[in-house]
Amino acid sequence: MAKPNKDSLKTLSFITYFIILFVFWFILSGYLKTLLLFFGVISVLFVFWMSYRAKALEEDSLPLKIILRLPFYWIWLFKEIFKSGITTTALIWNGKYSPQLITVKASQKNRTGIANYANAITLTPGTVTIEVDKKTFLVHALSKKLSEDLQTDDMNKVITDLDR
Amino acid sequence: MSYNYIELITLILLAIGCFFILSGSLGLIKLPDVFSRIHAAGLIDTLGSGFIVLALIIYSGFSLLSLKLLLIPIFLIFTSPVTGHAIALFAHESGYKPKGKNKK
Numbered sequence: 204m205a206k207p208n209k210d211s212l213k214t215l216s217f218i219t220y221f222i223i224l225f226v227f228w229f230i231l232s233g234y235l236k237t238l239l240l241f242f243g244v245i246s247v248l249f250v251f252w253m254s255y256r257a258k259a260l261e262e263d264s265l266p267l268k269i270i271l272r273l274p275f276y277w278i279w280l281f282k283e284i285f286k287s288g289i290t291t292t293a294l295i296w297n298g299k300y301s302p303q304l305i306t307v308k309a310s311q312k313n314r315t316g317i318a319n320y321a322n323a324i325t326l327t328p329g330t331v332t333i334e335v336d337k338k339t340f341l342v343h344a345l346s347k348k349l350s351e352d353l354q355t356d357d358m359n360k361v362i363t364d365l366d367r
Numbered sequence: 368m369s370y371n372y373i374e375l376i377t378l379i380l381l382a383i384g385c386f387f388i389l390s391g392s393l394g395l396i397k398l399p400d401v402f403s404r405i406h407a408a409g410l411i412d413t414l415g416s417g418f419i420v421l422a423l424i425i426y427s428g429f430s431l432l433s434l435k436l437l438l439i440p441i442f443l444i445f446t447s448p449v450t451g452h453a454i455a456l457f458a459h460e461s462g463y464k465p466k467g468k469n470k471k
Contacts, residue, residue, distance in 0.1 A: 288413065296393075331452070
């Protein structure tokens with residue numbers, strides 16, 4: 204496969220964004236008549252034009268490379284959420300929590316990756332990202348075990364690999 | 368046999384979801400400070416709503432309705448960490464110290 208240049212990559216990401224918007228419109232409406240589908244295309248084009256005008260379609264915000272890996276990542280994330288959710292529930296019921304602040308290093312390269320990592324930490328129950336510096340997060344964890352799980356760096360590696 | 372399997376699975380999943388929501392509400396009252404209470408709210412957002420929506424999807428079968436239901440957890444996945452982060456950052460910026468031992 205030849206190396207794609209920047210413009211064709213951008214066109215591809217525009218097309219993907221258009222398809223995602225139209226699928227979203229179709230799920231919410233469920234109409235199959237031609238006239239209504241035409242109105243749907245018009246409204247999708249309007250949203251597309253507005254987000255283009257708001258410069259929401261830069262390369263960084265719509266990374267095409269990770270879209271195929273996203274389902275696997277979500278399945279992994281659900282597993283993590285479930286595991287730490289069980290731990291947090293046990294902590295709430297038996298009352299053996301010891302809240303603490305820790306700092307975590309992030310090794311993602313672009314802004315999307317860092318936001319993704321910070322959100323993944325907040326999404327797993329028991330850990331909340333409080334402050335994001337350039338490459339370090341200030342994280343509040345509910346117990347020692349949860350903070351040690353985070354400091355093993357597994358989540359960081361998975362999210363860095365997502366963007367390779 | 369009066370139950371069919373789908374109703375049974377729905378019942379079990381709804382019960383699990385309700386249990387997580389109960390635990391989260393208990394945590395909101397019981398935990399000591401703002402930062403710890405965000406954890407309990409996060410538990411309700413992710414596991415509680417997740418299991419209940421999963422139960423409803425299984426109950427409704429595969430149709431356009433279940434796709435619409437699937438959109439709820441997808442939106443929650445994007446919005447719930449943002450709200451948690453906003454509350455935590457504001458509490459931190461206004462000088463609120465978390466209880467318990469801190470190592471920086």
